[in-house]
Structures are given as structure tokens and as C-alpha cells.
Amino acid sequence: MTTAPDTTPEELDAVLERAAAAAPLLAALTPGERAGLLRAVADALDGAADRLVPLAAEEAHYPEARCKGELGRTTFQLRLFAQTLEDGSYLEAAVDPADPEWGTPRPDVRRILVPLGPVVVFGASNFPFAFATAGGDSASALAAGCPVVVKAHPGHPELARATAGVVVDALTGAGAPEGSFALVEGMEAGRLAVTHPLTRAVGFTGSIPGGRALFDLAAARPEPIPFYGELGSVNPVFVTRAAMAARGEQILGGYADSAAMGSGQFCTKPGVVFLPEDADLGALVADFADRAAGPLLNDRVAEGFERGLDALSGHPATEVLVQGRHTGDDWSPSLLRTDLDSLLEHADTLLEECFGPATLVVAYADERRLLEAAGVLRGQLTVTVHGEEDDPVAPALLALGASVAGRVVWNGWPTGVAVTYAMTHGGPYPATTAPLHTSVGTTAIRRFLRPVSFQSVPQSLLPRELRDDNPLGVPRRVNGAAPTV
Amino acid sequence: MTTAPDTTPEELDAVLERAAAAAPLLAALTPGERAGLLRAVADALDGAADRLVPLAAEEAHYPEARCKGELGRTTFQLRLFAQTLEDGSYLEAAVDPADPEWGTPRPDVRRILVPLGPVVVFGASNFPFAFATAGGDSASALAAGCPVVVKAHPGHPELARATAGVVVDALTGAGAPEGSFALVEGMEAGRLAVTHPLTRAVGFTGSIPGGRALFDLAAARPEPIPFYGELGSVNPVFVTRAAMAARGEQILGGYADSAAMGSGQFCTKPGVVFLPEDADLGALVADFADRAAGPLLNDRVAEGFERGLDALSGHPATEVLVQGRHTGDDWSPSLLRTDLDSLLEHADTLLEECFGPATLVVAYADERRLLEAAGVLRGQLTVTVHGEEDDPVAPALLALGASVAGRVVWNGWPTGVAVTYAMTHGGPYPATTAPLHTSVGTTAIRRFLRPVSFQSVPQSLLPRELRDDNPLGVPRRVNGAAPTV
Numbered sequence A, B: 001m002t003t004a005p006d007t008t009p010e011e012l013d014a015v016l017e018r019a020a021a022a023a024p025l026l027a028a029l030t031p032g033e034r035a036g037l038l039r040a041v042a043d044a045l046d047g048a049a050d051r052l053v054p055l056a057a058e059e060a061h062y063p064e065a066r067c068k069g070e071l072g073r074t075t076f077q078l079r080l081f082a083q084t085l086e087d088g089s090y091l092e093a094a095v096d097p098a099d100p101e102w103g104t105p106r107p108d109v110r111r112i113l114v115p116l117g118p119v120v121v122f123g124a125s126n127f128p129f130a131f132a133t134a135g136g137d138s139a140s141a142l143a144a145g146c147p148v149v150v151k152a153h154p155g156h157p158e159l160a161r162a163t164a165g166v167v168v169d170a171l172t173g174a175g176a177p178e179g180s181f182a183l184v185e186g187m188e189a190g191r192l193a194v195t196h197p198l199t200r201a202v203g204f205t206g207s208i209p210g211g212r213a214l215f216d217l218a219a220a221r222p223e224p225i226p227f228y229g230e231l232g233s234v235n236p237v238f239v240t241r242a243a244m245a246a247r248g249e250q251i252l253g254g255y256a257d258s259a260a261m262g263s264g265q266f267c268t269k270p271g272v273v274f275l276p277e278d279a280d281l282g283a284l285v286a287d288f289a290d291r292a293a294g295p296l297l298n299d300r301v302a303e304g305f306e307r308g309l310d311a312l313s314g315h316p317a318t319e320v321l322v323q324g325r326h327t328g329d330d331w332s333p334s335l336l337r338t339d340l341d342s343l344l345e346h347a348d349t350l351l352e353e354c355f356g357p358a359t360l361v362v363a364y365a366d367e368r369r370l371l372e373a374a375g376v377l378r379g380q381l382t383v384t385v386h387g388e389e390d391d392p393v394a395p396a397l398l399a400l401g402a403s404v405a406g407r408v409v410w411n412g413w414p415t416g417v418a419v420t421y422a423m424t425h426g427g428p429y430p431a432t433t434a435p436l437h438t439s440v441g442t443t444a445i446r447r448f449l450r451p452v453s454f455q456s457v458p459q460s461l462l463p464r465e466l467r468d469d470n471p472l473g474v475p476r477r478v479n480g481a482a483p484t485v
Helices: A009-028 A031-047 A049-060 A064-087 A136-144 A157-173 A187-195 A208-220 A241-264 A282-290 A299-313 A340-345 A367-375 A394-404 A442-448 B009-028 B031-047 B049-060 B064-087 B136-144 B157-173 B187-195 B208-220 B241-264 B282-290 B299-313 B340-345 B367-375 B394-404 B442-448
Strands: A093-096 A109-115 A119-122 A148-151 A181-184 A201-205 A227-230 A237-239 A272-276 A319-322 A334-339 A358-364 A380-386 A405-410 A449-455 A476-478 B093-096 B109-115 B119-122 B148-151 B181-184 B201-205 B227-230 B237-239 B272-276 B319-322 B334-339 B358-364 B380-386 B405-410 B449-455 B476-478
Touching (some): A009 A109, A009 A148, A009 A181, A031 A049, A031 A064, A031 A136, A049 A064, A064 A136, A064 A442, A119 A136, A136 A201, A148 A187, A181 A187, A201 A208, A201 A442, A208 B208, A237 A241, A241 A358, A272 A367, A282 A334, A299 A334, A299 A358, A334 A340, A340 A358, A340 A367, A358 A367, A380 A394, A442 A449, A449 B394, B009 B148, B031 B049, B031 B064, B049 B064, B064 B136, B064 B442, B119 B187, B136 B148, B136 B201, B148 B187, B187 B208, B201 B208, B208 B227, B237 B241, B241 B272, B241 B282, B241 B380, B272 B367, B299 B334, B334 B340, B340 B358, B340 B367, B358 B367, B380 B394, B394 B405, B442 B449
Parallel strands (some): A093 A476, A119 A201, A148 A181, A237 A272, A237 A380, A380 A405, A405 B449, A449 B405, B093 B476, B119 B201, B148 B181, B201 B227, B237 B380, B334 B358, B380 B405
Antiparallel strands (some): A093 A109, A109 A449, A319 A334, B093 B109, B109 B449, B319 B334
């Protein structure tokens, strides 16, 4: 790894001034023109795969196949946002003609969403493509029409620089305004970017302490700005008695695969799994004990994981079923166990996210008492239920899931977040700092847009999307009716 | 005014526990059932007009006719939210069937918006009905399915109690869960309500210092929650040379009416008006000087206004064109003047909101230099442009408006906010603390909802709105296509 000097405050000023200058130009492009920019970036990243994938594999300690798959997800995501722009319904355009019969005085009012302005993005260490430099936050902010300033993740600086180079060249080649995208480096530059007067919003994926510190900076600004942080989640999994009886072996195998995948370094790793206390864990223990050791992302992740694992395994209420083997930087997965009463009593410690290859089985005696977990679970990205359709407890467990999480999974595993129209990757704090939104899927774009209404503005001076002749063919809600083009 | 003891911390706990208990029950009602609750509240408020209107008039020092009109707006708003619920598109329901050909592994994913949980509402002094106990925040939160706890405004405590009584009785009579609505009193109870662990969001309309203090409390919670504050705005008005030449007299008359309306106690009062420096202000000065004095809302507003007016009129860069007359609690409107250079230089002071009957004319020499105001204007609820369609400067002024405000008004006045589908009453800070949203219009409901996605959940266990047979007839976006029922 070569080191580069951190971005200085003066350089950061210049970067944000260029971003602010680019903002109105980027916003003035038609959605279709911005779609072209996103496709150019996607094509360029695909074209640079042979250079980027080895860098990612080296810096994140991942197999090349995984990095290649993740790059594919990243460019798919960019192209899906391009399609979202062309569809146009993301603009939430609405036209209310003047109406003297209305219940309040009603002039002609027309609404559209407009971009917020420069967005600062902090990517994650564990997804060097999909949640990093050209990942979901950057893609959705650019799609919205916001210039993007990425703070390079220190876990993959070479990849960040190489990716940013590809993005900037592609944008420039496709005619994007200068300043639409930039990379800055260094922790202090990141903090200054959050508090910089020209920054209009922040996207962040990372740890609870790191995210909360930046959230606090954003909230304490003289002019607070939206902070979209995806922080932490233990992704509880509930397995009912009936499900365990019907297909216990399959469930435990799936659990081990999901928990150990990528050395447990997923924000959606099933960290806590509720199993009947009489479930036979013999095969599960053997499965965990057999798994190979693998490297963690970087030293900081390794240190944090070791601290978390020590806290869990040293806790008097837990029993270590499988102690992960630790050779150099490589860890094999650990399996721990507690019971429901202990979990409820020591929730603060036992429900803290332990990022890495460790997971906690919670043995329960009374299935109905599982619902008491609702009282101690904080906000989650996901809640999973393994049950049978006629399980008496299943509806209540699904409702519990919906009450604390952004995604409820049935008879599956939370790892793997599909990039689709209906996806939610979000949830109440500390899953995220902005429970109204998702960071994955097409509606992630909504985070970087705000509504503006135009009152009695003549046709010739209205934004194109709001003119009667609708030259861009944007779907619009006219007088509250279902949107039409 | 009778005084009531402040709500104690123990009473507040009980209120929020009842609200939290009501939350899942209220959420489980169909949108149509919740529409029935809102209509019952609207009917009951209309039925209690003879009792409520005189209370409002007495406590807010407004004419009865105005209070009656405002009550009508309030019940219209409740009924419009009822219609929004029946329409169902506010749920943003989406269905993505499983697709093996998709760019990422894609199971069946279905999304719907769900209510956040208990919402605490702080109403405004200047709209004792429409932005208070049963006003827009309460209506939109209830519509979303969130229990509401209103902190009574100390400016109209009797009205708050009477209104809350009507609302609670109507909800109870219509079968709403107990705890769906409650009133608390006292500043300390309000602060505790914002930091209470069971509170999931806050709606606030009021001053910048008061709103910011509560926003800071919400952001500093162990689990931060959304805070929707509508704080302050000077609502700049730009009058071009051409508009002034074409219809100067009419514009100045409209300006005086809008600025003096309701003793200037509107969040949308035109506080700063840019006029050509050679405009003849004689008629405007005479108009202001002739206007009758009227009472302010309460002593606190009067004190704040006097302080603000002193700061403006005592500033070396301003000239007092009309000094408002002050008799007891009654004030007539004041008119001040400065020039564009002074405004740009002393923006911090001269662009501070002065809530009450005072407004500042900014004389400009060079029309093109008006655009420099963009550099000093903070976030606004509204920006107004008076121009001609072929005005060369009009497009840039409208764009300036869209860049800082939630609503851009052409050849009209910002006072008066229509309750419609396309309305935005919001804007960047300090206009609001949440620029993505509006507090007026049907989309105000979005503030109190968050998305939840259901992955691979079988038909019988899905929320009704997401089942294939769509028994409630909710519009849904299937596989990204335009919503259909």
C-alpha cells in the first residue's frame, strides 16, 4: 500500500467549492442525461475490472471471485438507478390546478423533488465496491443530481483512488460538470467535510461509535443536515419449535453458512439465533468446529472483533460451544450459547454487535416468551423467522420483526440484500440514523431529494417536468389522482 | 385563564405508556378504518365550533371570523387525510416477485410503509387550530397510524384542553384504541416528552431558538429520533424592474396587505422585499402609516417582536420609513428600508426573522446583483418573485428561490398555504429541521412512516396490503412498474 498525504483543509475547501459549483449544473440535466452519466460510470468500472478486482482482493483480503461478484452488483446498481431516472416517478411530480371550490384558497400548485446539493459519502470496509467509493450512497446521490465527495476508506485506499479515477474519467468523458465527483482522504478531512458549510447531506456505512460521532457533528452544525448512517445490527433469527421439528438440520446448516460467510463481516450477519432449548446442537457445533479460518478485513476490524468476542465469551451468562481458532490474522468462527432469561437480563452486553465470525445461540424453553425479546431489541436491519405457515407464534414474531427492523425474512437468511424496487436496507436506530429511508434499492435516491412547490408560475418559467405539455414524459399526480404521464 | 398544574414526569410516563400500548392497535387498523377516526374528529370539532371559536379568539386575540375560518381549514385537513388513507398510495406499497434472471440474487420482496410509533407534537401560537392541538402535525401523525401526545401551547391553554377533550371523545366514540391521543402541559413535560424512550418522532412549529433547543435534545438521545421542526423564515420577495413598471401600485398594495395581515404573525410573512431603488414608496409609506394597530398573540411574542424591531430599527444600515404605533398590547405595522449592499454586509442581523408587524424594504440599483442574495439567504419556507414572463432576470430568480426554499411563488404573496396534494410547507434549515418533508398537504403523512420489506413471507402471513389478492385495493408498484390496484 502506498500512502498519500491526507487532504488538507484548504484542499477540502476547494473540493467542496467545485462540488457546490457543479450542483446547479448537475441538477439542470434531464433525468435521462443523468442516466447516461451513471451508465458511463458503470461501463467504465466494468471495463476496469481487471485492474480493480485484484486491488480489492488484496486490500480487503477477499477471494477475487467475491470481489468480481461485488463489482457486478455495483455496476448493476448504477444501471438500475439509470432506469429509475428514466422512469421519472422518483420525482414525485404533482400538479394541482387552481380550484375555487377547494376547502382552502387554492392557486395553481406544482411540486417536484430537487437535489439537496453536495453529498459527502463514507463507505464501508466490508464492501469495497458496493458500499464504498462508487457504491450505493454515491450512486443514489449522483442519480438524484447531487455532486459526491467520497471520504476514502482507510482499509482500501488504493482501490478507492483507482475507483475514483475511473469514476471521474467516466463522468468527464460523458460530459458531467467538473466537480461532480471527488475523493478525499484522512480522518480529519472526513470530519471537516461533515461540518463544512457547503455539504448538504452525508451518507455513511460503518460502526456505531464511528457513525454516531459523525452524526453528532452533523446535528450540531449551525445548520444541521441530514445524516444517513447505517450503523449496527445483530439481525435476530427466531426458529420456532415446529420449524425445528420439521427441518432442524437444514436450518442449522443454513445458519452456520450465513453466520460464517465472509468471516462474519456482514452488517446482516445473524448475530443472535433463538433456538428451542432441547434442540440438538451437536451437528452445529461440529460444523462450526470444522470451518476453516479466514482473514479479517484489517487490523482495526480484527482488534474490534477480538474485544467483542472476549466480552461475549467472558460473560458469566454465556457458554462457549466452539472457540474460534486464531492464527495470525486468520480466525475461524466461534459459537456461543446463552438462555432467554440471561439475554433479557444482560441485553446491553449480549445484544451488542460483534462484527466478525461469532454468533450467539439463545436457548428458549417457552416459545411464547420469545415475544419478550421485543422489549430488549434495539433497531435492526433485519429480523428473520423460521417457522411453519400454521405456527401459532409466527404472526406475532413477524409483527415483532416489523416493529424493530427494516426487513423481515421468512425461512431464509438475512445475508444477501437484493438490489430491487421494494428492498429496504434500513431500520430504527442504531440500525440506521434515519429510519424513514433505505440505503439499498431504487428508493435510496429519495434521501438526497427535497420537495419544492411552484405556485402560480407561468408555463414558460416552470421546470420542464411540471409544464402542462410534460415534454419529458414524467409520471405526475394530477389533482391527487394516480400518477399518469 | 384558569391554570392547571403541569404534567408531572410520572403522569407523562403513564401517557406515553398508554400511547405505546395503543401504537400496534392503531397500526393494525385498515387505512379505511383510520379514515373513519379522522372524519369523526373533524365532525366533532365542527360540532364544537360554538364553544371552541370564542376560546381561540379570546386566547389568541384574533377576530372570531378568522378563528372560524381556521377551524374550517383544520377539519378540511383532517378529511383530506382521510381521503389520502382511502386512496392508499401513501403506503408506497411495492411487490418484487422472485426473479432468477435479476442482476443480484432476488427472492420475493414486498415493501410497505408502517407507522413510527408515538409522536409528540408542539403546536404554534399563531394558528391555535390549524397548527396546534388538532392541527396538521397531529392529523398527519394520526393518519399515519401513530398515537399523538400534544404539548399544550401556553398561549392558548383553555383552547388546547377543550380541543383535546373533543378529539379524545371523538376517537373513543369511533372506537380508537385508548391512548391514541393525549394532552400534556408544561415546558418541562415537553422536554421530557422529547427525550422519553417511548417517543418515536416529534413535530414542532415555533421559533428558531425554541425549536433548535428541542431538536438538540432529540438528536442527543441515546437513540436519536426524527424531529420535524418548522422554525423560521423571512420569506424574501423579489420585485423586478419590469414588474414594478407594469403594476407597481398593485404590487405595493399587495405587499402591505400580506405583511400586515394578522399583525404580521405568520411564518410566511414577507419579511424582506427587494424593490428597485427608484421605486416611489410614497403610497406604501402612507398605506403602512394608515393601518390600524392590533394586538399580538401574547406577551412573549410581544417582547420578542419589540426586541427584533429595536434591533432592526436601531441598526445603522436601516432607515425607519414608518414607525409602528404601540398602545398597550396593540401594534401597528412598521416599515424599514435598507439597500442591497448593506443587506449583503449585515445579513446576519438584517435577515433575522422579526415575528410580528414589521417588514424590510431592500432597495437595489442593479437587478442582476439581486442574485448575490443567494449567497446570504438561509433556508426559507418561501421565496416570491414578482416579474414579467419575458423578464430576463426572472428565470434566475425562480431558480434562486428553488435553491433555498420549499415553495416558490410567482406574482402572489406567500401568506396563505393551500392544503393540497402538491403543497410544500418546508425548506432547508432554519425554515425546517427536516428539508425532505412538508408539514402541510397530503404528503405530510410521510414524516411518520418508515419502510419495512418482507422477504419470502407466505401469502397467509403477509400484511393484507401486500398479498397477491390485494383485498384492500391498495395501489402497488409491481416489479417497478407504475402503481396499479
